[in-house]
Amino acid sequence: VNPAGAGFAVALGLGAAGAVAGCLAPAGRRAVVVGVATAGCGVAAVAAGLAGMSGQGWALWLPQLLPLTGLRLAIDPLGGLFIALTGAVTVCAAVFGIGYTRGHVALCGRVPQAVFPLFVTSLLLVPAAAGVGTLLVAWESMALCSTLLVLTEHRRGPQVISAGRWYAVMTHLSLVALLLGMVGFATAAGGDSYSALRDAHLSGAGASAVFVTTLVGFTTKAGLVPLHVWLPRAHPEAPAHVSVLMSAAMVTTGVYGVVRVGLDLLGGGPGWWWLAVLCLGLVSALYGVLQACVAGDLKRLLACSTTENMGLAVVGVGAAGFLRAQGAGHLAGLALTAAFLHLVAHAAVKTVLFAAAGSVAQATGTRDLDEMGGLAARMPVTGTLFAVGALGACALPLGAGFPGEWLLLQALVHALPVGGTATAVVVPVAVAVIALTAGLATVAFVKAFGVGFLARPRSPGAAGASEADPIASAGLVLGGGVCVLLAVWPGLVVDRLSDAVASAGVPAASMDGAGLMLRLQVVSGSFGPLLLAVSVVAASGAAAVAVRFMHGGRVRRRARLWDCGAGAPTARMQYTATAFAEPLQRIFEDVLRPDADLEVAPHAESAYYLQRVAYRLKVPDRVEERLYRPVLNTVRRVGVASRRLADGRVHRYLSYGFLAFTGLLIGLAVTR
Amino acid sequence: MSTAGLLGALAQVVVVVAGAPLLVGLMRQVRARLEGRAGAGVGQPWRDLRKLSRKQAIAPIGTGPVFRAAPSLLLGTALVTAAVVPLASLRSPLDCGVDLFAVVAVLALGTTALVLAGLDTGTAFGGMGASRGITVLALVEPTILLAVLALSIPAGSTNLATIVAAAQQSPTRQLAPVSLLAAVALGVVIIAETGRLPVDNPTTHLELTMIHEAMVLEYAGPDLAVVELASAARLTVLLGLFTSLFLPWGVTSGLVGLPLALLLLVGKVAALGVLVAAGEVFAAKLRLFRVPELLAGSFLLALLAAAGSYFLTSGGLP
Numbered sequence: 008v009n010p011a012g013a014g015f016a017v018a019l020g021l022g023a024a025g026a027v028a029g030c031l032a033p034a035g036r037r038a039v040v041v042g043v044a045t046a047g048c049g050v051a052a053v054a055a056g057l058a059g060m061s062g063q064g065w066a067l068w069l070p071q072l073l074p075l076t077g078l079r080l081a082i083d084p085l086g087g088l089f090i091a092l093t094g095a096v097t098v099c100a101a102v103f104g105i106g107y108t109r110g111h112v113a114l115c116g117r118v119p120q121a122v123f124p125l126f127v128t129s130l131l132l133v134p135a136a137a138g139v140g141t142l143l144v145a146w147e148s149m150a151l152c153s154t155l156l157v158l159t160e161h162r163r164g165p166q167v168i169s170a171g172r173w174y175a176v177m178t179h180l181s182l183v184a185l186l187l188g189m190v191g192f193a194t195a196a197g198g199d200s201y202s203a204l205r206d207a208h209l210s211g212a213g214a215s216a217v218f219v220t221t222l223v224g225f226t227t228k229a230g231l232v233p234l235h236v237w238l239p240r241a242h243p244e245a246p247a248h249v250s251v252l253m254s255a256a257m258v259t260t261g262v263y264g265v266v267r268v269g270l271d272l273l274g275g276g277p278g279w280w281w282l283a284v285l286c287l288g289l290v291s292a293l294y295g296v297l298q299a300c301v302a303g304d305l306k307r308l309l310a311c312s313t314t315e316n317m318g319l320a321v322v323g324v325g326a327a328g329f330l331r332a333q334g335a336g337h338l339a340g341l342a343l344t345a346a347f348l349h350l351v352a353h354a355a356v357k358t359v360l361f362a363a364a365g366s367v368a369q370a371t372g373t374r375d376l377d378e379m380g381g382l383a384a385r386m387p388v389t390g391t392l393f394a395v396g397a398l399g400a401c402a403l404p405l406g407a408g409f410p411g412e413w414l415l416l417q418a419l420v421h422a423l424p425v426g427g428t429a430t431a432v433v434v435p436v437a438v439a440v441i442a443l444t445a446g447l448a449t450v451a452f453v454k455a456f457g458v459g460f461l462a463r464p465r466s467p468g469a470a471g472a473s474e475a476d477p478i479a480s481a482g483l484v485l486g487g488g489v490c491v492l493l494a495v496w497p498g499l500v501v502d503r504l505s506d507a508v509a510s511a512g513v514p515a516a517s518m519d520g521a522g523l524m525l526r527l528q529v530v531s532g533s534f535g536p537l538l539l540a541v542s543v544v545a546a547s548g549a550a551a552v553a554v555r556f557m558h559g560g561r562v563r564r565r566a567r568l569w570d571c572g573a574g575a576p577t578a579r580m581q582y583t584a585t586a587f588a589e590p591l592q593r594i595f596e597d598v599l600r601p602d603a604d605l606e607v608a609p610h611a612e613s614a615y616y617l618q619r620v621a622y623r624l625k626v627p628d629r630v631e632e633r634l635y636r637p638v639l640n641t642v643r644r645v646g647v648a649s650r651r652l653a654d655g656r657v658h659r660y661l662s663y664g665f666l667a668f669t670g671l672l673i674g675l676a677v678t679r
Numbered sequence: 680m681s682t683a684g685l686l687g688a689l690a691q692v693v694v695v696v697a698g699a700p701l702l703v704g705l706m707r708q709v710r711a712r713l714e715g716r717a718g719a720g721v722g723q724p725w726r727d728l729r730k731l732s733r734k735q736a737i738a739p740i741g742t743g744p745v746f747r748a749a750p751s752l753l754l755g756t757a758l759v760t761a762a763v764v765p766l767a768s769l770r771s772p773l774d775c776g777v778d779l780f781a782v783v784a785v786l787a788l789g790t791t792a793l794v795l796a797g798l799d800t801g802t803a804f805g806g807m808g809a810s811r812g813i814t815v816l817a818l819v820e821p822t823i824l825l826a827v828l829a830l831s832i833p834a835g836s837t838n839l840a841t842i843v844a845a846a847q848q849s850p851t852r853q854l855a856p857v858s859l860l861a862a863v864a865l866g867v868v869i870i871a872e873t874g875r876l877p878v879d880n881p882t883t884h885l886e887l888t889m890i891h892e893a894m895v896l897e898y899a900g901p902d903l904a905v906v907e908l909a910s911a912a913r914l915t916v917l918l919g920l921f922t923s924l925f926l927p928w929g930v931t932s933g934l935v936g937l938p939l940a941l942l943l944l945v946g947k948v949a950a951l952g953v954l955v956a957a958g959e960v961f962a963a964k965l966r967l968f969r970v971p972e973l974l975a976g977s978f979l980l981a982l983l984a985a986a987g988s989y990f991l992t993s994g995g996l997p
Contacts (some may be wrong), residue, residue, distance in 0.1 A: 380801070384743060403791060404784045413780055420828055420837060423989050435825060435985035439978070442824035446817030449787065453794055453813055462801030463741055524776060531836035535776025542762070542773060543785065547748075547755025550905055554736070554751065557901040563738035568802050569896060582798065582806020590814040594971045 011082045012065035014055030015135060018094065021048035022128035029121030041120045042105035045127055049101060052094025052131050059087020060503050066137060076140030076199040080132075084506035085271065088347060089134035089263045093256040095489065096354050097127050100255075103362045103482025104248030106475065107369070114246055119159040126152035126252065133260045138200045139193045146185060146260075150178040153257060156249040157241050170240035177237035181227035185264075188220030192272070204272045214273050218280055221268045229261025229317040230310075231291040233630045239298070242310035243374060247365020250306065254313045254361055255354040262320050262350060266343070270328060270511045278332035282433065285325030289437060291318030292444045294630070297595055299451040301588050301626045304374045305364045308455055309357065312400060315444060316353040316408075320346045322437060323415050326422065327513055329433075335425045340516035341527065342418035343508045344501060349411030351500050352399060352493050356407050359396035359486040363389050366475035366483070367459070371468040376584035378466035379459040385472045388480045390460045392487040397452040399490045402445040405540050407490040410497035410525065412445060413534050421530040450591060458584040465578050495537045498525060585624060592626065601626045683934040687768020694941055695761040695919070698948070699911035700724035702918075705949060706956035713960045728908060734900035742799050742897070749796035750902050754909035756789035757916060766919040767940035769840045769932040778837040779827045782920075783820075786872070786913065790816050793906075797894035808893025811967060815871055815878065815890065818974045822868045825981035829861045830924060832988040839923070846927045853925055860984035862925045867977035869921060871970070873914045876959040878970055915948060918955075922947040 025044030032040045059065065059082035070077035082090065104123065108114035129152055132145035158171040193199050195217075196207030209217065223234070230238040238258075242250045265284065269276065295314030302308040323346025330339040366389045367382060368374050383390035399407030416438060423434045464470040474480070493500065505515035516527075526533040570576050592601055604623040610616035653660075704721040711718030739746070760782050763773040777785070790812065797809035831837045833852060834845035852858055871878040874891040881891070889896075895906050922944070923930055929943035965973060 383745070401791070402784070403788045404781055405788065409784060416780055416824070417837070420831055421835075423828070423832060423985075424835075431986055431989040434989075435828060435982055438828050438985070439821040439825050439982065442821040443817070446787075446820035449791055450813050450817050453791060453798070453809075457795050457798035457809065461743065461745055461795065461799040526775075531841060532778065532838065533775050534778060534781060535773075538773060538776035539759070539781060539785070542759050542777075543752075543755055543788070545755075546758040546762075547751045550751035550754040550758070550909075551748070554901045554905055557732040557904070558734075558736040561735055563736045565740055566737045566899075568739050568741065568800060569804070570802075576802050578801070580803050581801045582803065582810060587798075587806065587810045590810055590967065591817070593968060594814070594818070 009065045010058035011055045011063050014051045018048045018051035022124045025124030026121045037120050038109035042101045045101035045124045046098050049094045049097030053091050056087045056091025060084045079138030079141045080135045081137035084510040086134040088507040093130050096256040099358045099482050099486040100248045100251040103479050106479025113160050122152050122155045139189045157245045167244045170244040174237045174241040181224045185224035188217050192217045225261040225264035229258050230314045232294045235314045236631050239307045239310045243306035250361045251358050255357040259350050266511050281325045281328030288318045288321030289440045296444050296447040301592050320349045336514040338422050339513045340508050343513050344504050344516045345414035347504050352407040352411045355489040356396045356399035362483050363393040370472040376458050379469045380462050381464040383460040386474050392483045395487045395490050397456045401449040401452045407493040417532050454587050463578045495540050684770030684772050688762040688771045691766045692761045695915050699915040702952050703911045706952045709956040728904045731904035732901050736901050737899045739897045746796045746799040749792040750905040752792040753789040754905050756785045757909050757912040760916045764920045765840050765843045767944045774840045783823050800897045804893045804896045811890045819868050819871050822978045822981045825985045826861045826865045829984035829988045843927045857984050857987045860980045864977045864981035869917045876962045877965045880964045918948045918951045
């Protein structure tokens with residue numbers, strides 16, 4: 008029995024069983040049954056993916072199952088990586104989902120519970136697809152399932168419905184682009200299967216057209232600028248366990264698509280493709296993290312950070328393609344390894360963060376950071392795990408995200424001497440943007456953790472918060488454990504990535520990831536995350552012991568905070584999230600263009616006395632305002648104008664029919 | 680792991696911890712004399728530390744474990760960087776695991792801990808300092824990494840010992856335009872990172888101008904002693920890093936040259952400290968929103984250095 012195939016079959020079976028259980032199980036036990044089945048599906052997917060990554064390939068063709076092309080499935084190392092990643096995220100999301108949804112009427116409904124395992128199944132099918140038809144069907148079912156899940160809590164308010172609408176439109180835009188690109192590709196290649204596409208060796212303008220069209224489709228799913236607008240809407244409004252799957256697993260299918268089509272099926276292509284991809288990634292990373300810095304909604308902040316991280320991963324992919332086109336294969340492998348490692352770390356980190364944010368939203372009844380505070384004391388488990396995730400998202404050492412960024416920087420640093428002039432221009436800019444992104448990510452996550460979880464509560468909701476459901480916390484602990492493991496032992500993943508990199512058509516990075524040190528082979532460089540973590544912890548521990556020794560067993564005296572003699576500071580005197588990000592917002596005013604509105608109403612008697620001061624601040628998404636609003640407004644205007652065509656008079660409609668018919672006849676008479 | 684390396688790293692840590700308050704004292708003394716004051720003497724920071732360490736520790740009401748742990752983490756990160764940067768010895772046992780990127784990130788980790796501590800107090804001062812501190816940290820990052828990039832091109836590696844050894848082998852390269860540009864950029868960044876004028880005033884206690892002091896306002900007694908020692912150690916390590924990268928003479932890989940190397944280190948860092956202090960006498964603090972302009976300037980220099988390192992050092996013009 009092939010382990011990859013068997014595991015995958017079990018995963019699909021459990022997913023289907025979960026969907027059936029979601030329909031049939033009684034409401035009281037629905038969450039548990041569906042959660043257990045979905046978690047099982049995730050475990051089987053991890054096993055299948057790991058088997059695929061170790062080279063135990065598997066392929067299946069069921070010609071009757073899908074019209075025209077048949078269902079083609081295969082697990083190669085590249086697909087295996089994404090199947091394993093999705094599976095691991097699914098396990099955490101499903102366990103968390105049990106605690107998060109049980110006892111909640113809207114979340115425990117038949118539709119959301121039955122669609123959740125189906126969503127997982129479609130997510131697993133995307134990287135396992137080995138033909139254009141199968142890929143498109145899986146892609147569309149992934150879009151449909153996730154749209155349904157985003158709309159789960161549609162009764163909560165119009166913003167949920169609006170988010171669902173934006174998401175549905177954007178995700179179908181992605182499908183249309185993909186349909187055009189992939190069907191065109193299959194036509195040119197004369198076959199539907201990936202092997203036929205690979206053998207076609209498409210080149211020139213045709214290949215570029217396919218690449219650019221599919222790039223639009225894939226980057227929409229990955230949430231890259233300027234196609235990211237659905238992300239900060241859909242992620243916050245979806246239930247937390249769905250946000251986890253969407254942000255940690257679904258967006259990565261976009262990156263998978265770029266790698267699969269660009270590097271594998273089209274075989275690399277010219278350097279300018281990848282230069283464009285790299286620039287797209289840089290712009291997305293910077294724009295995403297800036298939006299995250301000024302976001303006041305915790306889940307919106309996380310969603311914007313997803314755009315940032317996908318941007319960074321795409322920078323790695325772009326660098327890999329570009330370096331390969333330049334003939335620097337070993338560095339290309341390094342860059343692609345970095346991109347994959349970053350995706351894995353991001354998945355772990357976002358699983359924890361979105362799940363923790365869901366627990367917080369449920370406990371406090373708000374997602375607004377300005378109304379939180381003091382949650383670390385009230386929700387110690389959730390708070391600690393959010394800190395672990397936030398550390399991973401900031402790309403600081405001891406965090407899960409650092410090894411991936413370190414590898415990416417190494418690939419870029421060593422690329423500078425080998426490439427041509429284009430490299431000499433792009434690489435310093437890329438390094439600077441990645442560094443700025445890392446710095447701003449620190450701001451965003453210090454804000455999220457520091458304002459949300461530390462100090463004192465800013466609202467009654469936060470003051471009355473209590474620890475989340477134990478099963479939900481268990482899901483968080485699972486994700487947090489993976490984060491810690493990735494932070495101190497990234498070699499565990501890196502060792503298994505070489506086949507995935509090779510099956511993307513890039514020479515695998517020569518790297519000695521074995522053991523606890525990441526040691527690059529052809530170029531010089533090494534990094535020991537465990538060594539670093541141990542030495543930082545040991546040195547800090549020594550310092551803590553020294554402090555304890557200095558105050559020699561005396562108890563710490565509880566004392567009031569410094570209040571300038573004006574009485575104890577109230578919770579309202581604390582810095583809010585908005586205030587915390589204000590300096591940055593001012594510095595990047597030209598990019599962010601915040602709408603600040605200050606209304607001062609002076610007293611009737613004297614202009615020196617104020618009656619009322621109102622201040623409103625909104626930081627809208629500039630891309631949305633500039634790019635989408637005009638299009639939407641035009642569509643709306645056309646819609647309103649065309650309403651005049653249908654004014655309800657029957658003879659008018661009859662005349663339309665008559666005119667259309669005669670027009671057709673005249674047309675036929677002229678052309679025939 | 681060699682004995683020489685282990686001893687070297689240990690000696691570096693000891694010298695940094697012992698010498699850091701003296702460096703701060705020296706800089707204050709230089710400023711005092713140039714401003715026409717008598718000054719408190721070079722040993723005053725050590726006397727302050729002794730005084731603080733004898734006091735009772737305070738737990739401000741409403742603060743949590745983050746506030747409690749931040750000083751130790753700040754000092755811990757400073758000690759790790761003191762052990763890994765080739766200040767006197769090229770053979771640090773940590774060198775294989777912690778390169779220049781990691782050193783930069785470890786220092787940022789320390790700052791982040793302090794920023795979180797500032798937020799944990801829940802006072803307006805703490806929040807203000809935290810917000811400003813993290814903004815400066817974020818803006819400094821691109822310059823540092825670009826300077827790292829420029830410096831690592833000639834050595835072909837980002838590992839510190841390799842960079843310093845390569846610089847020792849070709850002393851004339853220190854005068855190349857790329858190296859000078861990187862030195863100026865890194866110098867500005869070090870001033871911003873350590874909270875010196877014109878970015879932050881280390882002696883201020885006026886809330887509108889504070890960055891670092893606002894974050895640590897609630898610390899007292901032994902905690903404050905650790906914070907002060909850690910800031911002094913960070914300043915020393917960063918100045919030492921600067922000397923190792925641009926004036927790498929004396930840094931040794933053996934055991935025999937170690938005492939001399941440590942002496943040279945003390946001399947170089949002291950000279951650099953005197954220079955910085957003397958410069959501060961003539962500088963006024965910048966408005967907070969002018970700081971990004973200064974950092975943008977240093978960023979531009981670093982960008983030139985990085986691009987130039989390709990065109991000039993590798994002779995890579997097509």
